[in-house]
Amino acid sequence: MNYQTLLTSLENNIFIITINRPDKLNALNKNVIEELSAAIDEVYNNAEIKSAIITGTGEKAFVAGADISEFLQLDKNSGESLARKGQQTVFDKIENSPKPIIAAVNGFALGGGCELALACHFIIASDNAKFGQPEVNLGLIPGYGGTQRLVQLVGKSRAMQFIMTGEMIKAEDAEQYGIVNKVVPQNKLLDETKEILQKIHSKAPLAITKVIECVNNFDHTQQGYDFEMKKFGECFATEDVKEGVNTFLEKRKPVFKGK
Numbered sequence: 063m064n065y066q067t068l069l070t071s072l073e074n075n076i077f078i079i080t081i082n083r084p085d086k087l088n089a090l091n092k093n094v095i096e097e098l099s100a101a102i103d104e105v106y107n108n109a110e111i112k113s114a115i116i117t118g119t120g121e122k123a124f125v126a127g128a129d130i131s132e133f134l135q136l137d138k139n140s141g142e143s144l145a146r147k148g149q150q151t152v153f154d155k156i157e158n159s160p161k162p163i164i165a166a167v168n169g170f171a172l173g174g175g176c177e178l179a180l181a182c183h184f185i186i187a188s189d190n191a192k193f194g195q196p197e198v199n200l201g202l203i204p205g206y207g208g209t210q211r212l213v214q215l216v217g218k219s220r221a222m223q224f225i226m227t228g229e230m231i232k233a234e235d236a237e238q239y240g241i242v243n244k245v246v247p248q249n250k251l252l253d254e255t256k257e258i259l260q261k262i263h264s265k266a267p268l269a270i271t272k273v274i275e276c277v278n279n280f281d282h283t284q285q286g287y288d289f290e291m292k293k294f295g296e297c298f299a300t301e302d303v304k305e306g307v308n309t310f311l312e313k314r315k316p317v318f319k320g321k
C-alpha cells in the first residue's frame with residue numbers, strides 16, 4: 063500500500079513502518095493514525111510479514127506526540143472520541159498483534175509518541191532518544207493508554223512522577239526504569255532491532271503468538287495462570303510442537319511451519 067505519512071518496506075519478512083512527517087517531528091495527526099491503523103492491518107493479514115518495527119524518520123524524533131494543532135477544535139466528547147479511536151484502531155491493535163511489533167525509538171518519544179512505543183511489545187532505543195509524557199504542560203493527560211501501560215512497566219510511584227512532572231528522561235534512564243530493553247548507537251538502531259526479530263523468526267510462530275497473548279493477559283490473580291495453562295495446552299495441538307520436541311530428541315534443527 064502507498065501511504066502519505068508513512069514509509070514502509072519489507073525486508074527478510076520484517077515490515078518496517080517509518081512515520082514520516084519530519085517537519086512536524088513525526089507528530090501523530092489524524093492522517094498518521096488512520097495510516098498506522100492500515101499498516102498494522104497489513105501486519106495482521108499479510109502472510110509474508112512475520113514481524114514489524116515502528117520507527118520515525120530522521121535522527122531527531124521518533125514521534126513528538128499527538129499533533130497539538132488539532133487540539134484547539136476539540137471538546138469533551140470529541141476529545142474522548144479522538145482518544146478512543148486512536149486506542150482502538152492503533153494502540154490496542156499493536157499491543158494485541160499476533161506477530162511481534164518492536165519500537166525502534168530514534169529520538170524524541172513524547173506524549174503519544176511515548177505511548178506508541180509503550181504499546182509495542184518492547185522498545186529498543188538509540189542513545190539520543192528521550193522519553194516523556196508532557197501532556198500536563200498543555201493542561202492535558204495522556205490519552206493513548208500512557209497512564210495504564212506506564213504503571214505496568216515502571217510501577218505506580220515512578221509513573222505518577224513521570225506523568226505529573228512531564229519531565230523528559232534520557233534513553234539510559236528509561237533503560238534503568240525498565241521502559242527500554244536496550245540502548246544502542248543511533249546508526250545501529252535498525253540493525254540491532256532486526257537482529258532480535260530474526261532470532262524470534264526462528265521460533266515457532268504460534269508459540270510466539272501465545273506468548274504475546276499470555277504476557278498481555280498478565281494478571282495478579284489465578285486468572286492469568288489459568289490462561290497460561292490453557293495456552294500451554296493449545297501448543298500440543300500444533301504441528302510445530304512435534305517438530306520442536308522431535309528435533310531436540312533427534313539432535314537436529316527445527317523447521318517450524320506456523321501450523
Ligand code: COA
Pocket residue numbers: 085086087089126127128129130131170172173174196197200202
Ligand atoms: N504537534 C504538532 N507539531 C509539533 C509537535 C506536536 N506534538 N511537536 C513538534 N511540532 C512541530 C513544531 O511546531 C515545529 O513546527 P514549525 O516548524 O512549523 O513551527 C516543528 O515540529 C519542529 O519543532 P520545534 O519545537 O521547532 O523543535 P525543537 O527542537 O525546538 O523542540 C520538542 C523539540 C520536541 C522539545 C518540541 O517540539 C516540543 O516540545 N514538542 C511538543 C511535545 C509535546 O508536548 N508532545 C505531547 C503532545 S500531547
